Every structure is written in structure tokens, then in C-alpha cells.
Amino acid sequence: MIRAFRPDDAPAITQIYNHYVLKTDISFETVALTVEQMHERLVAIAASFPCLVDCEEGLLRGYCYAHLWKERAAYAHTWEATVYLAPGQLRKGIGRRLMERLIEECRQAGCKALVSCVTGGNVASDALHRRLGFRQVSLFPRVGRKFGRWLDVVDYELLL
Numbered sequence: 001m002i003r004a005f006r007p008d009d010a011p012a013i014t015q016i017y018n019h020y021v022l023k024t025d026i027s028f029e030t031v032a033l034t035v036e037q038m039h040e041r042l043v044a045i046a047a048s049f050p051c052l053v054d055c056e057e058g059l060l061r062g063y064c065y066a067h068l069w070k071e072r073a074a075y076a077h078t079w080e081a082t083v084y085l086a087p088g089q090l091r092k093g094i095g096r097r098l099m100e101r102l103i104e105e106c107r108q109a110g111c112k113a114l115v116s117c118v119t120g121g122n123v124a125s126d127a128l129h130r131r132l133g134f135r136q137v138s139l140f141p142r143v144g145r146k147f148g149r150w151l152d153v154v155d156y157e158l159l160l
Contacts, residue, residue, distance in 0.1 A: 002101050005051035005063065010039035012060035013053070016086045025146045026119050049079065050105035054094050061089045064098040066106050069115045077112040083128075095128050103132065107160045114160065119144070120152025129156040 018032040051065035064083035134156035142150040
């Protein structure tokens with residue numbers, strides 16, 4: 001079931017996100033967030049943008065949200081989409097369903113373009129965005145460094 005984020009989702013979301021922070025190069029953050037930090041972050045996002053979770057039998061399996069892509073006024077209708085799934089929940093269609101719902105809610109809210117920033121080599125995220133109709137619009141070689149490796153960033157765009 002996909003539903004709107006609730007503040008009491010913050011502990012489960014923090015656990016999901018910190019997996020990516022501490023064990024992968026998918027997030028460029030390098031220090032785990034506290035539940036309080038994640039709570040503040042998502043409450044602020046959900047006040048103005050779609051913020052969704054996927055739950056099944058009380059288990060939060062993934063989440064996604066949109067937020068401003070850049071802060072300048074001219075970018076007000078271009079948002080950035082973010083999606084994360086709990087370990088063990090990949091390749092079950094959860095990310096696709098979350099993103100389809102997010103795209104529709106963004107469209108209804110007046111967003112005209114969605115951008116997703118993906119770590120180069122993230123094959124699953126690349127495939128998901130392409131299946132949803134996003135197209136690659138940029139490649140920034142070696143702009144991040146994590147676990148002693150230089151990382152690329154690929155930007156995808158979906159015009160709504």
C-alpha cells in the first residue's frame with residue numbers, strides 16, 4: 001500500500017536510508033542520520049511536496065519524495081525525485097509503483113519537470129528511470145568521492 005509519509009515513519013525510513021549511507025555509494029552522504037534529523041528533513045519536505053511510503057503488513061518497504069531541484073525562483077516548477085527501498089525489497093516493482101504515484105502527484109501539483117540524480121553505475125536506478133520515461137540529460141564524471149573511489153553522477157529528466 002502506498003500512502004503519504006507520516007512523522008512516525010521516520011525511524012523506519014532512517015534505517016533504510018542509513019543502509020545506503022553507510023554501505024553503498026548510492027547516497028553521497030557519509031555520516032548516518034539520526035531519527036530526529038530524518039524526521040525534520042521529511043516533515044519539511046512533506047509540508048510542500050509529495051512524500052510517499054510503501055507499506056505491507058506494517059513493514060515500510062520503501063519511500064520516495066520530491067523537493068525543489070534548485071532554489072532560484074525560475075526553477076520553481078522543476079523538482080528532484082528521490083526513491084529508496086529497504087534492503088531485500090529490490091526487483092519487486094515497489095520502486096516503480098512509488099515513482100509512478102510520485103510522478104502523478106507531482107504532475108497534479110504543477111511540477112513541469114522532474115530530475116533524478118543517480119550515482120554512475122547504479123544499474124537498477126538507471127533501468128527504473130528509463131522504464132518510467134526519464135531520459136539521461138547529463139553526466140558529471142568524478143564529482144563525488146566515497147569509500148576511496150571517485151564517483152560519477154548521471155542526471156535524468158522527465159518532462160511532465
